[in-house]
């Protein structure tokens with residue numbers, strides 16, 4: 001395999017809160033291969049967005065700080081770059097797409113100018129040419145009548161169209177990585193399918209890697225090559241998508257898969273919920289963060305933290321239990 | 329009787345499992361859009377619900393699905409008469425409540441309750457859990473015996489899987505899933521026949537949704553409850569419903585028994601909706617044919633003429649642009665509003 005486009009090593013991000021300092025992302029390490037789609041799943045507060053924001057150095061500080069780690073992108077540690085250099089990477093080599101496109105678009109600038117701007121800025125392309133390129137990108141994300149659409153404002157677009165514009169913007173500088181944080185959570189299901197299909201197709205055509213953050217296991221199954229499961233700020237399991245669904249090895253992953261009804265599931269089967277509540281990061285248990293909810297927990301789990309260790313060359317889990325867990 | 333959820337009372341409710349609790353006929357809810365600074369005048373009408381009909385039997389769950397803005401919540405609110413319908417009939421336990429005034433509704437309201445989507449916004453933060461659950465009992469003058477009322481709150485908390493000693497805490501001390509349980513306990517306080525659940529698990533974490541879905545199903549079995557279950561998650565709806573109605577732009581486009589709808593959707597919109605939902609299994613996904621409809625739901629202010637889905641429908645025919653297909657009964661209690669399935673004559 002060629003060198004990964006992104007290597008995250010020991011990333012640790014903390015926030016100061018009135019309840020003390022909490023570790024939102026705790027010693028997280030993973031790679032994203034060239035052209036690969038990696039999904040990060042986990043429930044609310046598990047550290048998915050903070051991981052993405054840390055990679056791009058967008059953590060508000062204070063109250064946040066990146067306490068440790070390396071983010072290697074194209075042979076450079078992004079955490080050590082000066083502000084000008086990181087700004088040149090953001091929206092250029094690494095593009096971002098967020099859940100609420102309206103908050104990333106400027107309401108008072110035309111869509112054409114906003115799509116053309118990064119091309120003009122990062123690529124030093126004259127405005128006329130940048131606008132022409134913008135029209136091309138807008139039709140590439142299948143917005144009809146691109147040329148005349150350049151002059152409209154974001155509020156004249158629907159939610160799905162705005163997300164298409166975000167994709168067009170992200171493509172302007174031919175990035176090698178796109179980070180999409182819940183890009184379709186706010187959209188209707190038929191539009192969600194349109195947008196994710198578009199994103200997948202475009203990244204495939206251009207060999208762009210995609211880091212897709214979601215809590216929807218169906219979306220992961222449809223689009224991801226590899227999956228990272230987060231819980232309480234840590235990676236608890238990672239594997240190629242097919243392997244993760246077929247042979248999950250962490251009790252939390254198993255819990256997620258059995259607690260969610262499937263569109264093709266057996267309707268007579270009762271859902272098996274995960275007992276208890278998601279963890280409070282300010283009061284994490286001393287041992288495994290999942291221990292209070294885990295049916296497989298043994299004494300050791302309550303005072304010692306399991307490390308992420310390989311179960312196979314492509315599959316890792318952070319769990320003391322050895323038994324193979326089977327999803328019924 | 330208000331203090332017991334005695335199983336005998338409820339069991340006989342289940343015996344007569346076919347009696348009809350609710351029949352909604354040609355329900356319309358139109359909202360005027362007003363404009364003008366000094367003199368407000370109507371500039372347009374949103375036909376949020378525009379001719380919806382369905383029936384619900386005792387102990388049954390009807391799932392109501394569709395994309396945002398199609399009129400699911402408005403239908404639910406109108407059924408509970410939290411909104412005044414523009415037209416149509418709402419037969420609840422045999423009486424048409426569509427035109428009931430506030431006084432007449434008070435007596436009926438005990439028998440129909442709502443569980444909301446937002447477990448944060450729907451509970452008063454300044455009230456204890458006990459007061460929240462007692463409130464509906466007080467409104468109906470059923471909490472005068474304080475000791476009995478107390479016991480009733482304890483019983484309701486246990487029923488929804490909480491502990492009686494949680495009663496004196498405030499909502500902010502609870503998680504989303506627990507708050508949703510409190511909302512359910514409040515809805516159950518008056519022993520309703522019908523509960524309208526509007527997206528009751530959408531705001532919950534995935535690991536918590538199953539707890540609440542199981543609770544709804546257990547309560548239905550124990551208490552013989554009837555649910556109108558509104559949701560956009562088609563897998564959750566499939567799991568919990570006996571029958572499902574699919575809405576698009578203020579109309580029901582298809583209604584059918586659960587297994588038939590999912591195994592053989594007939595309306596092109598139902599087909600598109602089901603195809604859009606990914607299955608949580610990469611192998612199944614890789615083998616599944618993809619059918620993606622283009623475009624987005626048009627504005628409810630200006631629904632397309634003819635079939636409202638024709639602007640996105642891959643099977644649209646010339647007739648679809650001009651003639652609005654009626655919801656037509658097929659066999660097996662299934663009904664579809666599409667010219668492909670009930671060709672126009674002449």
Ligand SMILES: Nc1ncnc2c1ncn2[C@@H]1O[C@H](COP(=O)(O)OP(=O)(O)OP(=O)(O)O)[C@@H](O)[C@H]1O
Nearest residue numbers: 015024043044045046047048049050051060063281
């Ligand atoms: N600016 C901040 N100040 C304090 N704490 C923060 C801040 N941003 C995030 N956190 C905390 O960091 C933890 C991880 O948050 P993060 O946003 O990464 O979750 P997530 O996995 O993206 O969840 P969701 O699915 O809800 O988007 C949470 O406990 C959150 O409260």
Ligand SMILES: Nc1ncnc2c1ncn2[C@@H]1O[C@H](COP(=O)(O)OP(=O)(O)O)[C@@H](O)[C@H]1O
Nearest residue numbers: 359374376395396397398399400401402403628
């Ligand atoms: N009070 C109101 N005034 C004006 N329009 C409304 C009102 N309530 C709902 N609507 C409109 O009615 C339509 C249906 O809304 P709703 O029933 O909330 O949809 P759903 O629950 O299916 O998402 C939407 O177009 C919505 O904007």
Ligand code: SF4
Nearest residue numbers: 288291294301319320
């Ligand atoms: S380490 Fe122990 S508590 Fe944690 S997931 Fe594994 S078995 Fe459960």
Ligand code: SF4
Nearest residue numbers: 635638641648666667
């Ligand atoms: S009536 Fe015509 S446009 Fe409407 S769903 Fe049927 S085929 Fe499609």
Ligand SMILES: [Mg+2]
Nearest residue numbers: 048049050181
């Ligand atoms: Mg997030």
Ligand SMILES: [Mg+2]
Nearest residue numbers: 397400401402
């Ligand atoms: Mg709604």
